[in-house]
Amino acid sequence: MENSRPSSKRFLDIVSDLRTIFKEEGAGIGDKLPSERVLADRLQVGRSTIREALRSLELLGLIETRRGEGTFLADYKKHQLVEILSTFIMQHPQSIRDVDRTRKIHEVAAIELVANHAELRALPVWESFLSKLEEAEPVIREDLLQEILVVAGNRLSLKIWFLLKQYSRVPFHEAMTENEREMASNLLKNMRAGNGQQAVADYAGWLELVNEERRGELEC
Amino acid sequence: MENSRPSSKRFLDIVSDLRTIFKEEGAGIGDKLPSERVLADRLQVGRSTIREALRSLELLGLIETRRGEGTFLADYKKHQLVEILSTFIMQHPQSIRDVDRTRKIHEVAAIELVANHAELRALPVWESFLSKLEEAEPVIREDLLQEILVVAGNRLSLKIWFLLKQYSRVPFHEAMTENEREMASNLLKNMRAGNGQQAVADYAGWLELVNEERRGELEC
DNA sequence: TACAGGGTAGTGGTCTGACCACTCAAGAAT
């Protein structure tokens, strides 16, 4: 099955094979992987080929290599690829638009899901966010949306979202402005009330607001 | 200037240096880049180091290499990125459920988008599908949904959907049953009428139908 | 002149073997 098609790019097959090996080893996050020399021997390829595959995975943030120690399954946190991609790809308008749209798709879906499940929308965490918003405590945009995604319980969607978030031009890391706080507050209230449609509308308004403010900044 | 910080990862610096070179050359999409040997000479590093950097960029879909021809600045449309990440994600296969859900998220988003844009829902392709459905011509489930995704125009979403489809337990390749034809027909009609909500409801009903029938099969 | 063919230089793909720099831990010296 696997090696039926010796594609002209061996290192791509290797990436796939490595995945299989890691799985067989039952490797979890942070675990040490076989050394490059061992892998080369086991897969019957040169060490340089193994290295090309590993470097790719490293740039993607899937593994972590430490000189003198070894190679480890990474915590999916710090992808180096963010800055790389942003300088290469992000100029392309179609890509930017699609990334933003797709991110939005996942966010909307999560909001609706939470709003439609009584046990989820009743969670105390929403109240906590609401009180923060009303008491003018700083709230990071990212944190609220992330919480919604997490509660929605679709881990795949969450992972995709994490990825898209990093490519997005929306300034996710900043704290909300005064106007935003009100929109976000409405969003939460409607979501908690089970009014998914209105919550999504609030979300759309919120996004618009963020984009407007951003546009204003650029003009200065 | 460049090598002020000899970070222990030379190949990461190279990635950065390569970007500079490409920019200096004024390279646009599809342009040929200097050969590996030339780059190695110019940056005063070994060819293998250059290659590790290039392979990373290739996996990200930023460049394209063709044996015997050379290396080219890639068309950004086809990143390998999504594939690689997904295969890694799939290895934590705690939930095929998430795959189905996420696929559904993208399908719903596409249906709503088409329904909300007059120029998209007026496309003749929908009429074509409708007549096929009513005249009992075979229609593959996959084809209809794919068309919707394509028309929606979000390439990233489409790409993710293609991927998820492969891992999905829903039998996408089969032709629709009689009951399904009616649901799908309703979906199309509502979508064309700009009634996104009802279209999504039809879609949900359709999915339920498919799952029920599938359950029936398994019991046999 | 026009065309078909072969040859060749250049390219990416891979392997090998050799160093280097670094980490860690076992074992030696104190």
Added chain:
DNA sequence: ATTCTTGAGTGGTCAGACCACTACCCTGTA
């Protein structure tokens, strides 16, 4: 018991050699 030395193992890098493939020039032919 503590500290120091040393060596094995690791990733990082390099140079050189092939291979397979492509493009293109340059023949020889029609």
